[in-house]
Amino acid sequence: MRLLAWPYVGWMAVFVVVPLLLVLVYSFTSGDIHDVSTWQFTADNFARFNEPTYLKVMGDSFVLATASTSICLLLGYPVAMIIARADIRYRNLLLMFFLVPMWMNFLLRTYAWMSLLSPNGLINRGLQALGLPILEIMPGPWAVLLGMVYNFLPFMVLPIYTVLSKIEKPLLEASSDLGANKFLTFWKVIFPLSIPGVVSGITMVFMPAVSTFVISSLLGGSKTLLIGDVIEQQFTYERNWHFGSSLSIILMIIILLSMAVMSRIDRKPAEGGRAV
Amino acid sequence: MKRTLAMMLSILMLVSVFASLTGCGAKTSINVFNWGEYIDETLLTKFEEETGIKVNYKMYDTNETLLAKMDAGGSSFDVVFPSDYAISEMIKRDMLRPLDFASIPNYKYVDEQTKNLAYDPENKFSVPYFWGTIGILYNKNLVNGPIDSWDVLWDEQYKGKIIMKKDVRDTMGVALKRLGYSVNSTNEAELREAKDSLITQKPLINGYYGDEIKDMIANGDAAMGVTYSGDPMDLYWDDSADFSYIGYVIPKEGTNVWYDAMVVPKSSKNPKAAEAFINFMLDPENAYQNSSSVGYTTPNTEALKRMREENPEIFEMDAYWPSEEMLQKSEIYVDLGEAKAVYNELWTEVRVE
Structure with missing residues (x-):
């Protein structure tokens, strides 16, 4: 019976876990979204949130x-x-x-x-x-x-x-x-x-x-x-x-x-x- | 045994999901992505009947949305309708396919004055669709005195009755023009001044909207709003609407004149069918029907000629045929390049205040 959970696990992996990981990767990088070679690790995106504008929002x-x-x-x-x-x-x-x-x-x-x-x-x-x-x-x-x-x-x-x-x-x-x-x-x-x-x-x-x-x-x-x-x-x-x-x-x-x-x-x- | 069955099931499921995503029909079809309320939809059916090509029609609300959708990838569009500054960005970033004008014979009807404009200087990528202006649409029952300047949008007496566009270029553009600056300004001080004026204006306005503005003014929910020139014309052509109390003015400070054109993105899977669609829209009969349905000014000489014969009165209206003097004072948007981020940031600040 447990094996019947496989399709669901597959679904979760492809449509929940992977997208979440992508969001995480995007949030810590900067550069052209289509060109991975331009990506650089940065925490600036999070630092930018600290501006009064976004805190107020x-x-x-x-x-x-x-x-x-x-x-x-x-x-x-x-x-x-x-x-x-x-x-x-x-x-x-x-x-x-x-x-x-x-x-x-x-x-x-x-x-x-x-x-x-x-x-x-x-x-x-x-x-x-x-x-x-x-x-x-x-x-x-x-x-x-x-x-x-x-x-x-x-x-x-x-x-x-x-x-x-x-x-x-x-x-x-x-x-x-x-x-x-x-x-x-x-x-x-x-x-x-x-x-x-x-x-x-x-x-x-x-x-x-x-x-x-x-x-x-x-x-x-x-x-x-x-x-x-x-x-x-x-x-x-x-x-x-x-x-x-x-x-x-x-x-x-x-x-x-x-x-x-x-x-x-x-x-x-x-x-x-x-x-x- | 069970394990293989389960594995097979999950693989089957994923495969079927992807298969349905890519989709495969035997019939040729094109994906047309256009502004809201920007085509006479009966023309789509007519095109399908004439050519047997199926049209998947979708709509967007700003150039920025279109660019974001194209940038995101994943969807392929065959014909899209960006404005001048968006076209120049697309050309710069190599997102468009050069058109094969041999398969667009109706291009000969396009007014010479609307060809080879700065955004596509050699006219390799785009075919003009409509052009128009931005102005103030107002309800005559709800205003006193003449409406002839952008200043009226900052007038205390209309508190809560003013609507601005939910569009960074159009709203910043209005603020810049009112202060006597260029709609394409990249001067920090000028931009800040424009931003501050929008913040001062905020308590006076009803809200920032898009296609809803026309109806809100027509039914008296607001007195005036910034709209594209096709909105008053749309009310004019609509027999069920009462046009007598509707006004549209291009303020004396000048405005933005825009050109929207049909282009074929690089990602198009069916450029031949896309060109057939462009050619179809340029047919004088179709162009006439389209212009009188959605209200914007057609760049099609034959359609214009017929328009002048059958509806000479609209050539007296700012909304359809702005005067030469007005056009002189107005500007076409250019691609802001790096300064886009500054505009976006100021626009966010305005809305957060």
């Missing part, structure tokens, strides 16, 4: 990604709970409401928000008709945040829902038998058990949010440059693969570090849970 990206991840968590957790608690007959229907928009292309959905939010868009025309003040967020950071939350929310809801729906009812009954009220049951039983779902939800939202470039260029009018924009720019515009690769490596390291921190949080409450 990285900072802005993290602030936006953290904000959108937090909003997704605050909105997504109750939703996941409602779906998990719903009657089994309606559960799939409720999930469908969440999944159907994802069947549409991501770009198309973002363009749709553009025309919804624009100064003369549908929302503002509605507000005007009602005599309300209009919404002037498009393009701008608030529109970007909204676009991120909208696009990534399902990635928060689904893993939390999966974990919540597996919690055994008797556990909750036992909790109330022992005198815990609803809040205490949530805080001492449900929430700790759902931590793995929360952690994978946070990871699945944070990673695309920190590296996105489409949302910021469409809904942000490219006025706020995010790290994803800068990396995209290096490959599709400035033709500086070396700098682009080193930015990608830096981003990867930061994401890996934050994931390591997250997985520690993941482990702790489980141990605590056993102690109780």
Whole structure:
């Protein structure tokens, strides 16, 4: 049976490991990308990141990604709970409401928000008709945040829902038998058990949010440059693969570090849970 | 036994992946890579019907994107449509194939004035496709007073209603021209001044966009924006659009005049079919249809003649036929060479601020 894993190993080697190594090589070299003989080892690409311009871009990206991840968590957790608690007959229907928009292309959905939010868009025309003040967020950071939350929310809801729906009812009954009220049951039983779902939800939202470039260029009018924009720019515009690769490596390291921190949080409450 | 089976499976998988990547069709086909909204797509079908050559059509949004795609390798294009300065870079770097003009007989229709321009002095590699200018497209309902200078893009009263192009040369070019410098300046001090002015302008603008600008101005989401001359013409030809409140002006400081031409990259696998496509686009009938569909000014003398007979009014419009005086004040972009990196860096700084 183990041998059946071979095709997958081959796939990973060719399409994941080799490209990653290439990115690493590009990030530590300079020269003409097509002519290996011109390549020279250098750490300049990493040193260049230390300029205030790029540090600010990285900072802005993290602030936006953290904000959108937090909003997704605050909105997504109750939703996941409602779906998990719903009657089994309606559960799939409720999930469908969440999944159907994802069947549409991501770009198309973002363009749709553009025309919804624009100064003369549908929302503002509605507000005007009602005599309300209009919404002037498009393009701008608030529109970007909204676009991120909208696009990534399902990635928060689904893993939390999966974990919540597996919690055994008797556990909750036992909790109330022992005198815990609803809040205490949530805080001492449900929430700790759902931590793995929360952690994978946070990871699945944070990673695309920190590296996105489409949302910021469409809904942000490219006025706020995010790290994803800068990396995209290096490959599709400035033709500086070396700098682009080193930015990608830096981003990867930061994401890996934050994931390591997250997985520690993941482990702790489980141990605590056993102690109780 | 199992091991060999698994190995075979994995090899089979890799082989099939590569086979599908290279692709092999019996029918001749060409890969045409063009700017967005830059051809009457019914012409592609017409070309396929006339010649039996299949066209794979793809689009890009800036010269830099095109260059990056070609540089990246891995894809082979047969016909691409770069502008002047990009063509000179491609020639310098030996990326283009000299054209065989014997198989492009319709080249005789190309206006002499658009041949042998500085970017391709002996006209060995390129055939002009369209030419035009950069100017300010505006919504007459949303502006007061005359729009005749780049200064208007820095005017406080239009705060949040101004759109700039998401393109390093076009945005830096506008800033340089407004300050009275050349759009091809490589003088550090001038470039810094232009950058600073773009940073001052940033709180006033709505955003940096590309092909979206035209629609945003037409539907009133913004009052004015920097666009190519074909955008107003496109609205003009569109029967469903109301053109009465649309204006386009080439500011009095002058602007950039550009030429886009058809070229065949060295990587082309089918240069004969590519030349057949170029020849097809130069056919007066097709050139006329294309120009009236996408709106840019054709360098095809026969198509121009017919345009003048059937639509004399557009020769009064800045967008289609800029005056001689305007053209005198304007410049064609040249390849910046080493200074490209400086432009890119300043442009990043503008967007990060």
